[in-house]
Amino acid sequence: MTTAAVQPAPVKPATMAQALQRAMYDAMADDPTVHVLGEDVGTLGGVFRITDGLAAEFGDDRCTDTPLAEAGILGTAVGMAMYGLRPVVEMQFDAFAYPAFEQLISHVSRMRNRTRGGLALPITVRVPYGGGIGGVEHHSDSSEAYYMATPGLQVVTPATVEDAYGLLRAAIASDDPVVFLEPKRLYWSKATWSAQDPPEVEPIGRAVVRRPGRSATLITYGPSLPVCLEAAQAAEAEGWDLEVVDLRSLVPFDDETVCASVRRTGRAVIVHEATGFGGPGGEIAARVTERCFHHLEAPVLRVTGFDIPYPPPMLERHHLPGVDRVLDAVARLQWEAGS
Amino acid sequence: MRKSSMTVQELPGAVAYRPTPPPAWKPRIDPTPLLPDPEPYRVLGTDAAASVAPELLLKLYAQLVRGRRYNTQATALTKQGRLAVYPSSTGQEACEVAAALALEERDWLFPSYRDTLAAVARGLDPVAALTLLRGDWHTGYDPREHRIAPLCTPLATQLPHAVGLAHAARLKGDDVVALAMVGDGGTSEGDFHEALNFAAVWRAPVVFLVQNNGFAISVPLAKQTAAPSLAHKAVGYGMPGRLVDGNDAPAVHQVLTEAVSRARRGEGPTLIEAITYRIDAHTNADDATRYRVASEIEAWREHDPIRLLEQELTGRGLLDDDTKQAATDAAEAMAADLRQRMNADPVLDPMDLFAHVYAERSSQLQEQADQLRAELDAEGEER
Numbered sequence: 205m206t207t208a209a210v211q212p213a214p215v216k217p218a219t220m221a222q223a224l225q226r227a228m229y230d231a232m233a234d235d236p237t238v239h240v241l242g243e244d245v246g247t248l249g250g251v252f253r254i255t256d257g258l259a260a261e262f263g264d265d266r267c268t269d270t271p272l273a274e275a276g277i278l279g280t281a282v283g284m285a286m287y288g289l290r291p292v293v294e295m296q297f298d299a300f301a302y303p304a305f306e307q308l309i310s311h312v313s314r315m316r317n318r319t320r321g322g323l324a325l326p327i328t329v330r331v332p333y334g335g336g337i338g339g340v341e342h343h344s345d346s347s348e349a350y351y352m353a354t355p356g357l358q359v360v361t362p363a364t365v366e367d368a369y370g371l372l373r374a375a376i377a378s379d380d381p382v383v384f385l386e387p388k389r390l391y392w393s394k395a396t397w398s399a400q401d402p403p404e405v406e407p408i409g410r411a412v413v414r415r416p417g418r419s420a421t422l423i424t425y426g427p428s429l430p431v432c433l434e435a436a437q438a439a440e441a442e443g444w445d446l447e448v449v450d451l452r453s454l455v456p457f458d459d460e461t462v463c464a465s466v467r468r469t470g471r472a473v474i475v476h477e478a479t480g481f482g483g484p485g486g487e488i489a490a491r492v493t494e495r496c497f498h499h500l501e502a503p504v505l506r507v508t509g510f511d512i513p514y515p516p517p518m519l520e521r522h523h524l525p526g527v528d529r530v531l532d533a534v535a536r537l538q539w540e541a542g543s
Numbered sequence: 544m545r546k547s548s549m550t551v552q553e554l555p556g557a558v559a560y561r562p563t564p565p566p567a568w569k570p571r572i573d574p575t576p577l578l579p580d581p582e583p584y585r586v587l588g589t590d591a592a593a594s595v596a597p598e599l600l601l602k603l604y605a606q607l608v609r610g611r612r613y614n615t616q617a618t619a620l621t622k623q624g625r626l627a628v629y630p631s632s633t634g635q636e637a638c639e640v641a642a643a644l645a646l647e648e649r650d651w652l653f654p655s656y657r658d659t660l661a662a663v664a665r666g667l668d669p670v671a672a673l674t675l676l677r678g679d680w681h682t683g684y685d686p687r688e689h690r691i692a693p694l695c696t697p698l699a700t701q702l703p704h705a706v707g708l709a710h711a712a713r714l715k716g717d718d719v720v721a722l723a724m725v726g727d728g729g730t731s732e733g734d735f736h737e738a739l740n741f742a743a744v745w746r747a748p749v750v751f752l753v754q755n756n757g758f759a760i761s762v763p764l765a766k767q768t769a770a771p772s773l774a775h776k777a778v779g780y781g782m783p784g785r786l787v788d789g790n791d792a793p794a795v796h797q798v799l800t801e802a803v804s805r806a807r808r809g810e811g812p813t814l815i816e817a818i819t820y821r822i823d824a825h826t827n828a829d830d831a832t833r834y835r836v837a838s839e840i841e842a843w844r845e846h847d848p849i850r851l852l853e854q855e856l857t858g859r860g861l862l863d864d865d866t867k868q869a870a871t872d873a874a875e876a877m878a879a880d881l882r883q884r885m886n887a888d889p890v891l892d893p894m895d896l897f898a899h900v901y902a903e904r905s906s907q908l909q910e911q912a913d914q915l916r917a918e919l920d921a922e923g924e925e926r
Contacts, residue, residue, distance in 0.1 A: 275733060275734055279703025283705060283709070286686070316901070320899050
C-alpha cells in the first residue's frame with residue numbers, strides 16, 4: 205500500500221474508501237483532540253485501508269494500533285472522551301463489533317443522560333457492515349437494528365462518496381456518540397470531487413431524495429441505494445416513475461422527508477439487507493403508516509434480507525435484495541385498485 | 544533434562560542439527576519483580592507501624608469511624624424506604640478511605656456501586672453519592688467537577704474507562720492518575736482482562752484496586768478463580784501485583800500511594816489485591832445466611848479495620864477519649880445531616896427524562912416529551 209492517500213489533495217475520482225480517509229485526515233488536521241484507534245489502523249492503514257497514512261501523518265499517539273479487543277478499544281475510548289478527546293474507533297468488521305456491545309449499550313449510549321449532560325461522549329464508532337463482498341462467515345452482518353434500538357446513539361450510513369465524507373465529518377463533530385455504518389461493498393464506488401471543494405458537511409438527521417418520481421417511493425439506505433436506483437431505472441419500462449429516498453441517518457430518523465415523499469406518491473417499499481423480522485423496515489413501515497395512512501394506496505411493503513443467519517458467500521446473492529425482488533414488490537403495490 | 548537433549552544424535556558423517564529458538568522469539572521481561580509477596584503486606588502490628596506519621600493514622604481513624612457510620616446510616620435508610628438498595632462496604636472501610644486519601648485532587652476515581660464511601664471520603668456530598676441508590680437519577684454529581692466517574696454497576700466495565708482517561712491525560716502531558724476500583728468477582732469479567740492489558744501495553748498511569756471481600760454476592764473466590772492470588776494476575780500483563788491486608792488502613796494507604804506515585808512517574812500501572820471481608824450481605828436485599836456461616840463473620844470482626852487501628856493508636860498513646868469522642872461526634876453529625884436530607888422527598892421533574900438523551904432533541908423525542916407534558920398537565924388539572 206502506498207501512502208498516496210495521505211496527501212490532503214484528494215484523488216480524482218475518489219472512492220468511498222478515500223473519501224472516508226480524507227474525512228478523518230481533515231478532522232484530525234482541524235482538531236487536535238480527534239484520535240483514531242482500532243485494530244491494524246496504524247501501520248497497515250486498516251484492513252480496508254480507510255485509515256491509510258493517518259499514523260504516518262499524525263503519529264502513533266493520534267492513530268493507534270490497539271490490542272485486539274473491541275470492548276477494550278471502545279471502553280478506553282470512553283475514558284479518552286471523558287478527558288476531552290474525540291475518539292474515532294474502528295471496528296474491523298460488523299460481527300467483530302459485538303464484543304464492544306456492552307460498552308456501547310451500557311456506557312457510550314447513556315453517559316450523557318446518566319450524568320445530566322455532565323459527561324457527553326463524542327465518540328464515532330466506525331463499523332464496516334453489510335454483505336456482497338464474498339466475505340466468509342462473520343464478515344457480512346447488517347447490525348443496524350441493534351444500534352437503532354438503543355436510545356442515545358446516532359446511527360448513520362452513507363451511500364455515496366460525497367456523503368461518506370460529509371457524514372463522517374459530521375459524525376466526528378457531533379457531541380453525541382455516532383455509530384457510523386460503512387457499506388463495505390460500496391468502499392470502491394467512485395465519484396469525482398474537487399480538491400478545493402470537498403463535499404459539504406451537513407448536520408446528521410436529514411434524508412435526501414436521490415431520484416424524484418411520482419408513482420411510488422423506495423425508502424432505502426447504504427448498500428441498497430444503488431440497487432434501488434437501478435430498479436427505478438428498470439421500472440421506467442413498466443411505466444412506473446419511482447422516487448428513491450436515501451435515509452442517510454437511521455437515528456435520528458427524518459420523518460419529514462420520508463413522509464413528504466410517500467404523501468406525494470401514495471405507495472412505499474422499504475429496501476434493506478438486514479433481516480425483515482425486527483429489522484429497520486418494520487419501524488419505518490409503522491412510522492409511514494401512522495403518519496401517511498390517508499395518503500396510502502397500498503400497504504407499505506418491505507424487501508429485505510431473509511430471516512436467516514448471513515449465508516456463505518456462494519449463496520449470498522440469493523439472500524441480498526436485488527433489482528428483481530424490488531420490482532416484484534413494486535408490482536404488488538395494488539396498481540389496479542388505486543389511481 | 545540433559546543439556547544435549549535438544550540435539551539429535553550425531554552419527555559419523557551426519558551434519559549436526561542444532562535447533563535454535565523460533566526466529567521471532569526473544570526474551571521479554573523478567574517476571575520475578577512483578578510477583579506479589581507471599582503474604583499480604585501489613586503495617587499495623589509490625590515494625591513498619593512506627594514509621595507511619597501519627598497525623599496520618601489519626602486522619603485514617605477519623606475517616607474510618609465516619610465511613611462506618613455512613614454505612615450503618617445508609618443501611619438504615621434502606622429499611623426506611625429512603626434508598627432503593629444499598630450495597631454496604633461495612634468491613635471494607637480501610638480500602639474505601641485509603642483509596643480516597645491516596646489521590647491528589649487532580650486525579651480521577653473510578654468507583655463501582657459498592658464504592659460510594661470512597662467517593663464520600665474524597666469529599667463528595669453523601670446525598671449526591673447516594674442519588675443512584677435512592678433512584679431519583681443515575682448519577683447525582685458532575686463527574687468532571689469531582690473527578691469521580693459515575694458509580695458503575697455493570698461489573699468491571701469502568702476499568703477500561705480509567706485506562707482510557709489515564710492514557711489521554713498522559714498524551715496531554717498532565718500528571719493525572721486514575722484509580723479504578725473493582726471486586727473479586729469483577730476480576731472474572733472480560734473487561735478486567737482487557738483493561739489491564741491495555742493499561743500495561745500503553746503504560747497508562749492507572750492503579751487497579753481489587754477489594755477481595757471473599758464473595759461475589761454468594762459465590763466464594765474458590766469458584767471464581769484458580770489463580771494463586773488475584774494479585775498474581777498482574778504478572779501475565781507485565782505489571783506488578785501487590786497483595787495487602789485490606790483491613791490495615793495504613794498498609795492499604797501506603798501500597799496505594801506507592802502505586803499512584805509509580806504511575807505518576809510514568810512507570811505504568813499496578814494491580815493491588817486487598818484482602819478484606821464484606822461483613823454485611825451483598826445488599827439489603829440479600830440473605831447471606833444461605834451461603835456463609837456466622838463464625839466466619841465473627842473471625843473477621845476480630846480483624847475489623849477500626850479495631851486494628853484503634854489498637855495501634857491506643858498502644859502509642861495517640862487516642863485519648865477526647866480524640867475518640869471528636870471522631871464519633873463528627874460521624875454522628877454527618878449521619879444526622881444525611882438522615883435529615885434523605886428524609887426529604889427529592890424534587891423530581893419528569894421532563895428531565897428527555898433533557899439529556901442527546902445534545903439536540905430529535906423530532907421524535909420532542910413528540911414524546913410533548914405527550915408526557917400533556918399527561919402531566921392533565922394530571923395537574925385532575926388534582
